[in-house]
Amino acid sequence: MSTSWADSVANSQTENAAATGSFENNASSRAPRTTYVPPHLRNRPASSDPPAASNSAPSQAGTGYGAPSTGSRWNGNSRQDFGRPGYGSGSSWNSSRGRGWDRGREREVNPFGNDDDAEPSFSEQENTGINFDAYEDIPVETSGSNVPPPVNTFAEIDLGEALNQNIRRCKYVKPTPVQRHAIPISLGGRDLMACAQTGSGKTAAFCFPIISGIMREPNIQRPRGTRTVFPLALILSPTRELSSQIHDEARKFSYQTGVRVVVAYGGAPINQQLRELERGVDILVATPGRLVDLLERARVSLQMIRYLALDEADRMLDMGFEPQIRKIVEQMDMPPAGLRQTMLFSATFPREIQRMAADFLSDYIFLAVGRVGSSTDLIVQRVEFVHEADKRSHLMDLLHAQKENGTHSKQALTLVFVETKKGADALEYWLTSSGFPATSIHGDRSQQEREYALRSFKTGKTPILVATDVAARGLDIPHVAHVINFDLPNDIDDYVHRIGRTGRAGKTGLATAFFNENNTSLARPLADLMQEANQEVPAWLTRYASRAYGGGGRNRRGGGRFGGRDFRRDTSYNRGQDYYGGANSSGYGAAGGYGGAGGYGPGVSSAWD
Numbered sequence: 090m091s092t093s094w095a096d097s098v099a100n101s102q103t104e105n106a107a108a109t110g111s112f113e114n115n116a117s118s119r120a121p122r123t124t125y126v127p128p129h130l131r132n133r134p135a136s137s138d139p140p141a142a143s144n145s146a147p148s149q150a151g152t153g154y155g156a157p158s159t160g161s162r163w164n165g166n167s168r169q170d171f172g173r174p175g176y177g178s179g180s181s182w183n184s185s186r187g188r189g190w191d192r193g194r195e196r197e198v199n200p201f202g203n204d205d206d207a208e209p210s211f212s213e214q215e216n217t218g219i220n221f222d223a224y225e226d227i228p229v230e231t232s233g234s235n236v237p238p239p240v241n242t243f244a245e246i247d248l249g250e251a252l253n254q255n256i257r258r259c260k261y262v263k264p265t266p267v268q269r270h271a272i273p274i275s276l277g278g279r280d281l282m283a284c285a286q287t288g289s290g291k292t293a294a295f296c297f298p299i300i301s302g303i304m305r306e307p308n309i310q311r312p313r314g315t316r317t318v319f320p321l322a323l324i325l326s327p328t329r330e331l332s333s334q335i336h337d338e339a340r341k342f343s344y345q346t347g348v349r350v351v352v353a354y355g356g357a358p359i360n361q362q363l364r365e366l367e368r369g370v371d372i373l374v375a376t377p378g379r380l381v382d383l384l385e386r387a388r389v390s391l392q393m394i395r396y397l398a399l400d401e402a403d404r405m406l407d408m409g410f411e412p413q414i415r416k417i418v419e420q421m422d423m424p425p426a427g428l429r430q431t432m433l434f435s436a437t438f439p440r441e442i443q444r445m446a447a448d449f450l451s452d453y454i455f456l457a458v459g460r461v462g463s464s465t466d467l468i469v470q471r472v473e474f475v476h477e478a479d480k481r482s483h484l485m486d487l488l489h490a491q492k493e494n495g496t497h498s499k500q501a502l503t504l505v506f507v508e509t510k511k512g513a514d515a516l517e518y519w520l521t522s523s524g525f526p527a528t529s530i531h532g533d534r535s536q537q538e539r540e541y542a543l544r545s546f547k548t549g550k551t552p553i554l555v556a557t558d559v560a561a562r563g564l565d566i567p568h569v570a571h572v573i574n575f576d577l578p579n580d581i582d583d584y585v586h587r588i589g590r591t592g593r594a595g596k597t598g599l600a601t602a603f604f605n606e607n608n609t610s611l612a613r614p615l616a617d618l619m620q621e622a623n624q625e626v627p628a629w630l631t632r633y634a635s636r637a638y639g640g641g642g643r644n645r646r647g648g649g650r651f652g653g654r655d656f657r658r659d660t661s662y663n664r665g666q667d668y669y670g671g672a673n674s675s676g677y678g679a680a681g682g683y684g685g686a687g688g689y690g691p692g693v694s695s696a697w698d
């Protein structure tokens with residue numbers, strides 16, 4: 090690019106919710122004690138009996154699960170009109186959820202600080218600076234049957250006044266593209282696999298429908314008289330820091346709604362988390378390992394789960410996490426797909442992961458905002474050929490130039506990715522001994538050290554953070570101006586997530602990668618990715634790319650614009666099957682104009698928003 094990296098940097102910038110209803114039903118429905126019942130399955134109703142259900146709506150015959158009043162899949166109503174003002178139960182908002190929340194709410198810590206009195210209307214409030222123009226031309230594709238149409242404004246969606254107020258407090262003026270599409274789909278009670286670029290607002294896209302859905306069910310009765318807690322929603326994420334961040338966001342969104350959010354992750358004292366859980370939990374945000382621990386201790390039951398969200402879903406379903414996720418979702422007491430609403434979100438969705446993810450979903454809608462696994466063109470990507478031995482001095486040059494430009498501050502943080510924990514320690518040591526204010530985050534550091542490092546980085550105390558992939562996904566750190574891939578990852582998807590720590594929410598950012606002979610398998614996917622994002626691809630990288638074959642993950646996604654897409658459209662998968670519902674298709678978006686020769690089936694919509 091003609092822009093120098095320095096120029097680019099300069100330009101960038103959770104009261105007791107225990108049920109008040111009776112527990113007799115549930116107690117009597119326990120499995121007889123003549124047979125051994127493992128702790129985690131105690132309190133679970135016999136399969137023919139429904140668990141304690143919402144007293145606001147009758148149970149749906151035959152489902153065996155409670156039926157919320159939301160017009161979602163639990164009450165058997167059509168959800169086509171749900172979520173829009175004037176439809177269905179949209180007006181039955183509850184200022185109190187009837188579970189003693191009013192008392193708790195008085196004690197609720199204000200996650201916005203002290204400025205919650207400010208309630209500007211959507212039109213009056215200030216824009217936070219998000220450059221929505223950056224999203225104008227973004228391609229959007231949906232597939233599946235009866236896809237609910239997108240919305241243009243938050244005002245079009247009946248999320249409830251308390252949630253709307255929090256959206257205003259967050260200074261979100263209008264929904265981002267993924268929110269425009271995903272929120273109506275989720276409010277429609279549909280399962281969703283959503284792929285949208287890094288930093289495009291996916292957290293709110295799954296939090297808003299969950300909070301709104303729970304707010305509509307004021308009097309859900311949950312078992313009492315047990316130390317086991319029964320959350321209604323579960324949000325899983327792969328790292329402690331990301332779970333913590335989602336918890337912070339969800340607490341803002343749920344402030345004064347009566348919906349209580351609790352977080353549980355490893356490395357932190359479990360007793361404190363248990364105490365928080367005992368005070369009541371509607372939405373549990375967790376990492377898989379700590380959740381399995383809580384389930385095995387029978388301190389959490391998943392039998393009341395209505396909403397399951399997997400953030401960074403492709404990572405959650407890859408080899409590292411899949412067994413734990415299968416255990417949580419399939420082998421404990423969670424209602425099966427179809428009886429819970431499942432939402433999978435990520436910026437990348439390799440085809441084989443999509444195939445596996447389908448096991449967790451029922452009649453789902455696939456949503457892609459931007460090409461699957463693409464990077465955002467808000468990020469200026471540079472790749473430089475740097476031999477292993479020269480990496481440190483090259484990094485030093487970059488950092489010195491940055492310092493001289495005054496872009497080495499709280500307002501311009503630099504994130505340096507390395508491949509190993511040892512490498513992270515060594516580079517941090519070398520940087521600090523060379524006079525650069527650096528810290529590091531990786532899996533061998535204690536949780537306290539990890540949290541301290543992240544805080545120190547965010548506040549600008551140490552504006553350089555050396556990190557392994559533990560910081561690659563989901564972290565939303567304002568002012569990360571420069572991401573340096575000191576060591577490139579082996580998989581292009583990891584690269585996409587790493588560079589996505591900058592260029593977020595419509596802001597611009599810079600990503601520099603050090604490439605050498607050790608990275609040849611990444612040459613082709615990297616060159617393709619850069620080209621698609623309108624980046625300048627160095628001639629030497631093109632040469633490496635033309636010599637390389639396969640590797641790096643790109644071939645798993647397929648090529649072309651929108652590459653990868655909904656795997657259900659693979660001919661081999663689709664043969665003899667009608668995944669798009671034929672006559673069930675609403676026809677919405679069928680006129681998207683993108684199909685044609687592309688072979689889109691009925692119900693597949695596509696649009697350039």
Ligand SMILES: Nc1ncnc2c1ncn2[C@@H]1O[C@H](COP(=O)(O)OP(=O)(O)OP(=O)(O)O)[C@@H](O)[C@H]1O
Binds near residue numbers: 217291593
């Ligand atoms: N409608 C909106 N208006 C303005 N800012 C928004 C809006 N929605 C989200 N944001 C902000 O955009 C930033 C990125 O959002 P978020 O962290 O949810 O991105 P993401 O898509 O989950 O990214 P990643 O793929 O890296 O996990 C956050 O700071 C968030 O507060």
